[in-house]
Amino acid sequence: MTVHAQQLEFLSKILLSLPEKWHGLEDVETRYRQRYLDLIANPETRETFVTRARIIASLRRQLEARGFLEVETPMMQPVYGGAAARPFVTHHNTLDVDLYLRIAPELYLKRMVVGGIDRGSEINRNFRNEGISTQHNPEFTMLEFYQAYTDYEGLMDLSEELLRQVAIDATGGTAVEFNGHTLDFSTLRRLTMREAVQEYWPDAAKPSMEDISNPEWLARHSDKGSPGEALGDIFERVAERHLIQPTIIYEYPVELSPLSKQSVDNPAMVDRFEIYAAGMEIGNAYTELNDPQEQRRRFEMQLEMKQRGDEEAHQMDEDYVRALCYAMPPTGGEGIGIDRLTMLLTGNRSIRDVILFPQLRPEGAIGLARTLRALEAEPAGEAEPAVGLEG
RNA sequence: GACUCGGUAGCUCAGCCGGUAGAGCAUCUGACUUUUAAUCAGAGGGUCGCGGGUUCGAGCCCCGCCCGAGUCACCA
Numbered sequence: 154m155t156v157h158a159q160q161l162e163f164l165s166k167i168l169l170s171l172p173e174k175w176h177g178l179e180d181v182e183t184r185y186r187q188r189y190l191d192l193i194a195n196p197e198t199r200e201t202f203v204t205r206a207r208i209i210a211s212l213r214r215q216l217e218a219r220g221f222l223e224v225e226t227p228m229m230q231p232v233y234g235g236a237a238a239r240p241f242v243t244h245h246n247t248l249d250v251d252l253y254l255r256i257a258p259e260l261y262l263k264r265m266v267v268g269g270i271d272r273g274s275e276i277n278r279n280f281r282n283e284g285i286s287t288q289h290n291p292e293f294t295m296l297e298f299y300q301a302y303t304d305y306e307g308l309m310d311l312s313e314e315l316l317r318q319v320a321i322d323a324t325g326g327t328a329v330e331f332n333g334h335t336l337d338f339s340t341l342r343r344l345t346m347r348e349a350v351q352e353y354w355p356d357a358a359k360p361s362m363e364d365i366s367n368p369e370w371l372a373r374h375s376d377k378g379s380p381g382e383a384l385g386d387i388f389e390r391v392a393e394r395h396l397i398q399p400t401i402i403y404e405y406p407v408e409l410s411p412l413s414k415q416s417v418d419n420p421a422m423v424d425r426f427e428i429y430a431a432g433m434e435i436g437n438a439y440t441e442l443n444d445p446q447e448q449r450r451r452f453e454m455q456l457e458m459k460q461r462g463d464e465e466a467h468q469m470d471e472d473y474v475r476a477l478c479y480a481m482p483p484t485g486g487e488g489i490g491i492d493r494l495t496m497l498l499t500g501n502r503s504i505r506d507v508i509l510f511p512q513l514r515p516e517g518a519i520g521l522a523r524t525l526r527a528l529e530a531e532p533a534g535e536a537e538p539a540v541g542l543e544g
Numbered sequence: 545g546a547c548u549c550g551g552u553a554g555c556u557c558a559g560c561c562g563g564u565a566g567a568g569c570a571u572c573u574g575a576c577u578u579u580u581a582a583u584c585a586g587a588g589g590g591u592c593g594c595g596g597g598u599u600c601g602a603g604c605c606c607c608g609c610c611c612g613a614g615u616c617a618c619c620a
Contacts, residue, residue: 176556
């Protein structure tokens with residue numbers, strides 16, 4: 154084919170050479186630091202972010218169809234809460250107050266429920282001032298949704314429906330390849346935390362369910378201060394990494410769950426579950442504690458833990474307790490980590506591969522000024538090809 | 545924070561026993577005119593992550609540091 158060009162217009166300058174086409178850009182540091190090059194050179198990177206958008210759109214569509222109102226709550230909070238994590242601190246000059254970047258939107262979304270918005274959701278960033286790993290970025294995206302007049306069992310069913318459909322919308326089916334495993338999102342297996350400890354106990358001599366409820370047995374197998382914390386500790390060490398297929402783990406110890414409602418038949422446990430897949434926690438849900446007096450006691454328990462040196466213990470949130478005093482209906486609430494879910498549905502093993510611009514250590518001087526000056530110093534005839542070719 | 549691995553041209557990488565820094569692609573120039581990474585010829589392109597040390601001589605050996613990845617710890 155021959156093109157008879159009558160005019161040629163340059164749209165933009167390109168001053169640095171692009172990565173090679175055949176191998177693409179493989180250096181992971183460059184891929185993260187200069188994501189624009191990664192997107193240009195590696196089509197599969199672009200595809201990951203297209204899929205990420207489909208995942209979020211699917212969740213939005215499904216929640217909207219069920220009557221959830223999408224809202225936005227503060228990212229800058231005078232009191233941080235809703236999770237156990239160290240926060241980032243910033244300062245507002247005019248008000249002269251320190252504010253925390255939120256570690257979770259939970260307490261505001263439940264204030265919303267108190268106000269009569271019975272179904273509400275939020276998809277946005279949380280910030281946690283903690284380690285960076287293949288599963289942790291300091292800012293990450295969380296879907297949280299709250300539904301009045303349901304409980305954690307209702308949320309188990311809802312979670313199953315949401316995840317099955319989001320897998321279909323993102324990948325075309327419910328079977329997803331991840332790290333050598335085929336994950337089946339058509340159903341969620343349900344196990345109690347104690348059942349999981351028993352099932353994945355490493356020795357042939359498995360503990361009985363009575364053992365796993367026995368404070369002495371728990372104390373023997375963990376150095377944590379309370380039976381509940383010990384159970385959580387043992388579960389994480391024994392079972393968590395084996396939870397490859399999407400699984401619901403339920404019945405959590407009350408010590409680990411200051412915002413969850415206690416089980417009717419066992420006050421040591423709360424009506425809470427987490428969703429695991431590929432050995433990762435991707436969701437967390439519970440029947441919300443809606444008794445203001447009990448909530449105040451739980452916060453006080455957290456304050457004691459803080460005084461004993463637990464940096465991640467919950468702060469007292471007086472206004473939240475005040476809100477509960479106006480009555481929060483029985484409510485179920487859930488959070489799903491969008492980044493980790495995207496990892497699973499796109500086959501990426503690092504959270505950095507599903508966050509467009511992940512957090513990295515500062516790069517230091519780039520030294521581009523000299524390069525640009527050198528290019529400018531070149532003779533105009535070489536640097537600027539003729540424009541306006543006549544055919 | 546600990547351990548392991550890595551950092552050489554724009555990109556992907558090689559570099560032996562310590563002896564003049566290489567290839568392919570990309571870029572530029574010329575030729576060619578058959579689109580599906582890869583036609584031919586030629587040219588330009590390097591603070592071998594940074595700093596010290598050993599040595600006649602260090603990309604290579606030693607020490608320190610920086611950056612990254614992975615594993616572990618942490619992240620209930």
